[in-house]
Amino acid sequence: MGELVVSDKRVEAARDGTEEMCQYLTFSVSDECFAMSIGAVKEIIETPQVTRVPMTPDYIRGVINLRGSVVPVVDLGARLGRSPLILTKRSCIVLVEVRAGVGDGHVLGMLVDEVKSILDIARDDIRPPPEFGSEIRTDFIEAMGRVDDIFLIILSMDHVLSIQELAALRRLGEEAAQTSQDVDP
Amino acid sequence: MNLDNARQAFIEEVAELLQSMEDALLALEDNLQDAESLNEVFRAMHTIKGTAGVFGYNAVVEFTHTVETLMDQVRSGQRPLTNPLIATLVECRDHTERLVEFFSEASLEGDAAGGGALDEGLREAGDALLRRLGQPIAPTESVESRSTDRASGKFLPVSSDTWMITLEFGSDAFRNGMDPLSFLRYLGSLGDLVHVSTLLRMDPERPEAFDPESCYLCFGIAFRSDTDKATIAGVFEFAEQDCEIRILEPESEQAKYLDLLGAVHEDQVGTIGELLVHVGALTRRELERALMTQEAEAGLQSPGSEIRRRLGEILVAQGSIKPSVVEQAAKTQEAVRVRRQEESHFIRVDARRLGHLIDLVGELVTSSAAIRVIVNRAGIDDASEVVDGVDYLVSEIRDNALQLRMVPIEDCLSRFRRVVRDACQELGKQIDLVITGGETELDKTVIERMIDPLTHLIRNAIDHGIETPDVRQAAGKSPGGTLNINAFHDSGHIVIEIADDGAGLDSARIRAKAEARGLVKPEDSLSEEEVLRLIFAPGLSTKEQATNLSGRGVGMDVVRRNIEELRGSVELESELGVGTKITIILPLTLAIIEGFLVASGEDKFIIPLSQVVECVEMNIESTPGRHGNGQHYINLRGEVLPFIRLTELFESRENRSIEQRESLVVVRFGRHRMGLVVDGLLGELQTVIKPLGKLFERLHGVAGATILGTGEIALILDVTELAAVDQVGHPSTNAMLTTH
Amino acid sequence: MNPPQEPLEDAPGFVFKGELTIYTAAESYARLQDFMVAHHRCALDLSAVSEIDCAGLQCLLRSVQLAEREGKRLMLAARSQVVDEAIALLHLGSAFGIDASHSEQDAS
Structure with missing residues (x-):
């Protein structure tokens, strides 16, 4: 998608020399398309068997065996306040490197319904997030990116996959309260 | 070895010595008669004094000298050892540490001499301590004044505590730019030139021939210093080409060599020559010279001749060493040879390498489990035996690898x-x-x-x-x-x-x-x-x-x-x-444990085998009852045992048929016992613990994860935490939350 | 330093000035030997020696030894500080007859 636009933008960029392009990965979650900066993506894998971890909130899908390492997987559907995703043939896990502190990198998996493509979006087409009106938590939105006159939500991985927050919401009782807050705009 | 390395080594040595001094002092507090500990304290102060002198840390030398003198008095019974005295000595130990720290920092800051002015506070603290020891405070210039005292005693006979150094300069020494005077001046800066005999050694063939530009000088020097042989040899390093140098240790130094040779760590015992170099009785160059002599002599002998002069003899003849030292070295060498046969010896290993090895063993355990799964699936009977053998070896390797890290x-x-x-x-x-x-x-x-x-x-x-x-x-x-x-x-x-x-x-x-x-x-x-x-x-x-x-x-x-x-x-x-x-x-370890694999619903969990007491079938007769607050209890052979049904606690999503047979795994933690009700017992297995990471660090009840032979992940249960987590759900015992 | 005065009174003097080192050793030694051939006694004046090394000291030592062997007397009657220092360092005082033992020996 958006291939024509991309090439147009490239032509423009070449023409005035000021245009900066950034690369984004787009994917769908519960029939909605999102984007994230490609920089944080380490790898995209098909969904292997996910082992459930008890006593964790919905959005902790479980853990997977990634070549001998145990890697946690976040269900992006549940994390964005929707229902947990149902696995299909096209379900994928996007492996992302996140930081819990300086020099403290962790690999997390992010379960999505389908990975779409990698897009170049010009800086000019990046807009600040709307202050309200979005159905997902505003701090999860890093920016809006215009592609083909449609605005895509660019997710802020720092917030969506914040280790502190994911780890803190462990307890069952607290989870319900927190989730309702999340849904409440 | 450059000076910075040397200084670093000095600092490390001091730290070790101070530690053993502290241990010894504490031992003395328990037993005032402990002669060995007393010696240890003395030795620590003495050795620190010696090495500090090499670096010119005079304040350290003065302070430790005073303490050493006191310790000597105590050793000889001139002064009683009392607990208050030990307390002061502990403070002296700390003061020495501060002094050394002071100088090592000073040298870091570019004070190359390291002998920078001592901080006034430190000096006063030291003086105060010495006053409490009842020892006269050494004046600042004590080291220098002592040396002048000795120098003035010019008829001092060459006594047991002096080094004997002989220098025979070659005839071209002057023409090569040598001036023996400058070497002697330098030597004089390291200690006292107690006596120097200067001789002109004329050519015996033509005694009347004298060329003023040729050097005929040779020196015999009685030298007193706390320094070691290598340092003294270092003085003449540049003269080596033009000078025959012999350095013989004083009796006291010789006694030190004998002690050292007795105490050499067996790792360090190689050839007799290396041994002597190691304790400082011989310089590397002296050894090389002797080895060359030995080789040259061997070359002269007819091939096949077994008679080869022993290195020790050559060294004695060469004047590098006294016979008694060679003898002791030979004894040490022999003793070690015997000891090596008797007991295994130690190797120092980088902890990271060991950690890496244990990680690899962990992977090996997992891979071997995977092979087992494949073999079972394929139903190859022949392979099964081999896999058993491999399993056994892997578990042996695992135990041995883990043992390496046990201290x-x-x-x-x-x-x-x-x-x-x-x-x-x-x-x-x-x-x-x-x-x-x-x-x-x-x-x-x-x-x-x-x-x-x-x-x-x-x-x-x-x-x-x-x-x-x-x-x-x-x-x-x-x-x-x-x-x-x-x-x-x-x-x-x-x-x-x-x-x-x-x-x-x-x-x-x-x-x-x-x-x-x-x-x-x-x-x-x-x-x-x-x-x-x-x-x-x-x-x-x-x-x-x-x-x-x-x-x-x-x-x-x-x-x-x-x-x-x-x-x-x-x-x-x-x-x-x-x-x-x-x-x-x-x-006992953080890496690999024996685990017991159980099934609960569709999930698999590991219970540490060490905590499993027994497994029994859950039967209807045992009539599990519910306590008022919702906890389960079962009557196990007359004993009331609380239990947790994992499927309930973990809220397995899938429905189970009521008829499904359940098992009760009795586990213990500390002084407590508890039952875990599971759906299936899958047997023992070696469990490589994989951390779950930061995301789950506040998750209680799960200690980690492991990868099964099938590639699946099983979570490792933390029994102690589970007991507490189970109670969290029940409001009436909410206070137990504080246990976690 | 107090050079012994008595023996000096009638001894002819010989003076070294400046450097007494490897650079001057051959020439200095030759001059002194020439002088000693003609004299039985010699009071050596080293007070103007600005620099001395082992080659210089060796010349003096050799000269003193030769003189003794021939029954002559060569005395280091006056010495500059550098000379005294070098002699002290090598403990050559007695060899040059300039310490306490010498005075006693001289007196006997």
């Missing part, structure tokens, strides 16, 4: 002697520290992470547990308290007990405080143990007065967390007025 806990516990001693002095308490089971072995990585929590617990016991002598006497106790540290192995775990006979914990006060902080509600009913455990809750400190020992912001909650991070647990018993006992239970 006695003594090394960690002995440091607390000093902690206790210092605290006693500061707080005016009398505490006897008794350590038992120091030989108990534990994974080094576990030990390292236990040091802080243990230090905290011990300081707590000293600070808040054991009372001052007058308080104790008023309570009808002996004035001196006892702090017991006991370590032992118990079914795959190590147990460390810290027990004091102090005041005990006041549960009423703890409760009041917890209520004030809102940790418990006044209406909550808590058992005595539950109340005591509240001290592990964050934000609760029972002490009303923080001292500089334990009031450092590290609470008991941090202690508990540290222990739990190691998959350990901590228990507490206390009786008001009688004492407190803290029991820490830790897994």
Whole structure:
């Protein structure tokens, strides 16, 4: 998608020399398309068997065996306040490197319904997030990116996959309260 | 070796010496007659003095010299050793440490000489200490004045404590730019030139021939210095081409070599020549020369001739060494050869390499389990036997690899002697520290992470547990308290007990405080143990007065967390007025355990095998009952056993048929027992523990994960935490939350 | 330093000035030997020696030894500080007859 636009933008960029392009990965979650900066993506894998971890909130899908390492997987559907995703043939896990502190990198998996493509979006087409009106938590939105006159939500991985927050919401009782807050705009 | 390396080595050596001095002093406190420890203290001061002199740290030399002199008086019985004196000596030890630190920092800051002016405060502190020792304070110039004293005694006979150095310069020495005067001047700066005989050695063939530009000089020098042979040889390094140099150690130095040779670590014993170089009796160059001689002589002999002059003989003939030293070296060499045959010897290994090895063994265990799965699936009987063999080998390798990292806990516990001693002095308490089971072995990585929590617990016991002598006497106790540290192995775990006979914990006060902080509600009913455990809750400190020992912001909650991070647990018993006992239970290793695989619903879990007592079938007759608060109990052979049904606790999503047979795994943790109801028993397996990472660090009840042979992940249950987590769900026992 | 005065009164003087080192050794030694051929006694004046090394000291030592062997007397009657220092360092005082033992020996 958006291939024509991309090439147009490239032509423009070449023409005035000021245009900066950034690369984004787009994917769908519960029939909605999102984007994230490609920089944080380490790898995209098909969904292997996910082992459930008890006593964790919905959005902790479980853990997977990634070549001998145990890697946690976040269900992006549940994390964005929707229902947990149902696995299909096209379900994928996007492996992302996140930081819990300086020099403290962790690999997390992010379960999505389908990975779409990698897009170049010009800086000019990046807009600040709307202050309200979005159905997902505003701090999860890093920016809006215009592609083909449609605005895509660019997710802020720092917030969506914040280790502190994911780890803190462990307890069952607290989870319900927190989730309702999340849904409440 | 450049000077910085040398200095670094000096600093390290000093640290070691000071540590052994401290140990020796503490031992002396227990037994004033301990001659060996007395020698140790003397030796430490003496050696530090010697090496500090090489670097020109005069203040260190002066200070240690005075202490050494005192120790000598004590050794010879001229001065009685008393406990106050030992206390002062401990301070002297600390002062020496500060002095050395001062100079090493000064040299870091570019004061290459290292002999920079001593900080006034340090000097005064040192003088004050020396006054307390009743030793005359060495004047600042003492080293220099001493040397002039000696120099003025010019008829001093060459005595047993002088080095004998002979220098025979070659005839071209002058023409090559040598001036022997400059070497002697330099030598003079390292010690006293007690005597110099200067001779002209004329050519015996033509005694009348004298060329003023040729050098005929040779010197015999009696030299007194605390330095070592290598340093002296270093003086003449540039003269080596034009000069025959022989350096013979003084009797005292020789005695040192003999001692050193007796004490050489067997790793370091190679050839006799290397041995002598190692203890400093021989310089590398002297050895090379002797080896060349030996080779040259061997070349002259007819091939096949067995008679080869021994290196020792050559060295003696060469004048490099005295026969007695060679003899001792030969003895040491022989003794080591024998000892090596008798006992295995040690190798120092980088801990990271060991860690890597253990990681690899972990992968090997997982891979071998995977092979087992494939073989079973394919139904190859022949391969099955081979796999059994491989399994056996892998488990042997695993056990041996883990054993490599096991060290006695003594090394960690002995440091607390000093902690206790210092605290006693500061707080005016009398505490006897008794350590038992120091030989108990534990994974080094576990030990390292236990040091802080243990230090905290011990300081707590000293600070808040054991009372001052007058308080104790008023309570009808002996004035001196006892702090017991006991370590032992118990079914795959190590147990460390810290027990004091102090005041005990006041549960009423703890409760009041917890209520004030809102940790418990006044209406909550808590058992005595539950109340005591509240001290592990964050934000609760029972002490009303923080001292500089334990009031450092590290609470008991941090202690508990540290222990739990190691998959350990901590228990507490206390009786008001009688004492407190803290029991820490830790897994022996952090890497690989024997696990017991169970199924619950569609999930698989590992229970540490060391905690599994037995497995029984859940039958209807045992009539599991529900307690009023929702907890399950079962009557197991007349014993009431609480149990947790994993599927309930973990809320497995899938529906199970009621008829499905369940099993009860009886587990124990600390002094408690509990049942875990599971759907299937899948057997024992070697479990490589994979950390779950930061995301799950606050998840209780799960200690980690492991990868099964099928590639699936199974979670490892933390039984102790599960028991607590189960109760969290039930409001009436909410207070148990504080245990976690 | 107090050079012994008595023996000096009638001894002819010989003076070295400046450097007494490897650079001047051959020439200095030759001059002194020439002088000693003609004299039985010699009071050596080294007070103007600005620099001395082992080659210089060796010349003096050799000269003193030769003189003794021939029954002559060569005395280091006056010495500059550098000379005294070098002699002290090598403990050559007695060899040059300029310490306490010498005075006694001289007196006997």
